[in-house]
Amino acid sequence: xxPLQGAFLFTxxxxxxxxxxxxxxxxxxxxxxxxxxxxxxxxGKRRAALEWLREQEAAxxxxxxxxxxxxxxxxxxxxxxxxxIDWNRKTRMGIRNNRYEADxxxxxxxxxxxxxxxxxxxxxxxxxxxxxxxVTLPGPMTICDTLADAHYGRRxxxxxxxxxxxxxxALELEAAGADVVQFDEPAFNVFLNEVREWGLPALERAMxxxxxxxxxxxxxxxxxxxxxxxxATLGDLWQQYETIFPWLNxxxxxxxxxEFAGSRVPHEVLRLLPDKELLVGAIEVLPGxxxxxxxxxxxxxxxxxxxxxxxxxxxxxxxxxxxxxELARGKxxxxxxxxxxxxxxx
Ligand code: ZN
Numbered sequence: 001x002x003p004l005q006g007a008f009l010f011t012x013x014x015x016x017x018x019x020x021x022x023x024x025x026x027x028x029x030x031x032x033x034x035x036x037x038x039x040x041x042x043x044g045k046r047r048a049a050l051e052w053l054r055e056q057e058a059a060x061x062x063x064x065x066x067x068x069x070x071x072x073x074x075x076x077x078x079x080x081x082x083x084x085i086d087w088n089r090k091t092r093m094g095i096r097n098n099r100y101e102a103d104x105x106x107x108x109x110x111x112x113x114x115x116x117x118x119x120x121x122x123x124x125x126x127x128x129x130x131x132x133x134x135v136t137l138p139g140p141m142t143i144c145d146t147l148a149d150a151h152y153g154r155r156x157x158x159x160x161x162x163x164x165x166x167x168x169x170a171l172e173l174e175a176a177g178a179d180v181v182q183f184d185e186p187a188f189n190v191f192l193n194e195v196r197e198w199g200l201p202a203l204e205r206a207m208x209x210x211x212x213x214x215x216x217x218x219x220x221x222x223x224x225x226x227x228x229x230x231x232a233t234l235g236d237l238w239q240q241y242e243t244i245f246p247w248l249n250x251x252x253x254x255x256x257x258x259e260f261a262g263s264r265v266p267h268e269v270l271r272l273l274p275d276k277e278l279l280v281g282a283i284e285v286l287p288g289x290x291x292x293x294x295x296x297x298x299x300x301x302x303x304x305x306x307x308x309x310x311x312x313x314x315x316x317x318x319x320x321x322x323x324x325x326e327l328a329r330g331k332x333x334x335x336x337x338x339x340x341x342x343x344x345x346x
Contacts, residue, residue, distance in 0.1 A: 296338020
């Protein structure tokens with residue numbers, strides 16, 4: 001396996017999503033409405049992705065992405081191009097174990113991927129940067145928790161079907177030049193028993209045959225009110241990672257992205273992933289808080305007490321989509337500067 005870090009320690013990256021500019025979509029919303037249509041929308045997405053790419057490069061982020069400017073939501077963006085989903089049949093559902101309610105579309109027929117979903121986006125990004133390019137896809141278990149099913153009957157079967165479709169998509173994105181393929185699985189922290197039973201087997205199926213660096217992102221959610229309230233119910237020590245990390249360590253995924261900064265995650269859990277590279281959240285995603293580079297460096301160095309530096313990639317705790325664009329820009333810079341500061345101290 002080639003070294004990931006390259007010439008220096010603490011390769012920086014983000015979980016993926018960044019805010020959409022207010023001329024493109026409603027700001028600071030999880031399910032915003034687009035403000036453009038047709039070709040103007042397509043051009044607007046590319047312009048926004050390019051602007052965020054340059055922001056990441058200027059901030060010193062090493063593994064860059066499109067900030068998810070091409071999709072309205074991290075799950076539904078992938079689903080929009082599939083057949084078998086009835087978007088007019090909305091089901092009100094309590095998602096992430098009833099943490100919040102959403103009107104989700106319903107699977108009513110066999111799922112098929114009629115065309116690539118994000119291929120053109122990845123090709124566009126690949127042509128714009130020489131840095132390592134990360135693409136993000138929703139994980140099969142999290143997809144199953146973000147739409148309703150009136151066809152497959154068992155969530156495990158639905159997840160495996162999504163895994164096949166995600167795998168076909170991921171292989172195309174890799175061929176288009178993506179160096180890193182990340183699957184977002186916040187549901188792994190919620191349905192612990194099901195993770196081992198069918199969540200991980202579905203993730204393995206989604207990663208099959210990929211030569212790109214694979215990542216699974218498991219977090220405690222965006223910094224929105226429903227998640228903040230949920231976190232308050234989890235007690236002084238958040239122990240979900242303790243259950244699932246040994247399973248993830250035994251899986252074939254190469255990197256695990258986890259929440260760390262400002263959380264109640266016991267720091268020792270990093271030791272449960274001795275065979276993985278860790279994307280350690282050194283930036284919080286709560287609205288209103290901007291870390292200093294010193295705070296970011298402190299978070300990184302704190303993590304090095306439990307994971308060797310060579311396997312540690314400073315990252316954000318989660319996506320930054322719901323934040324203001326100005327705050328997200330500041331956080332990107334704090335991440336880049338904080339990693340540089342940490343390098344100087346080691
Ligand atoms: Zn997340």
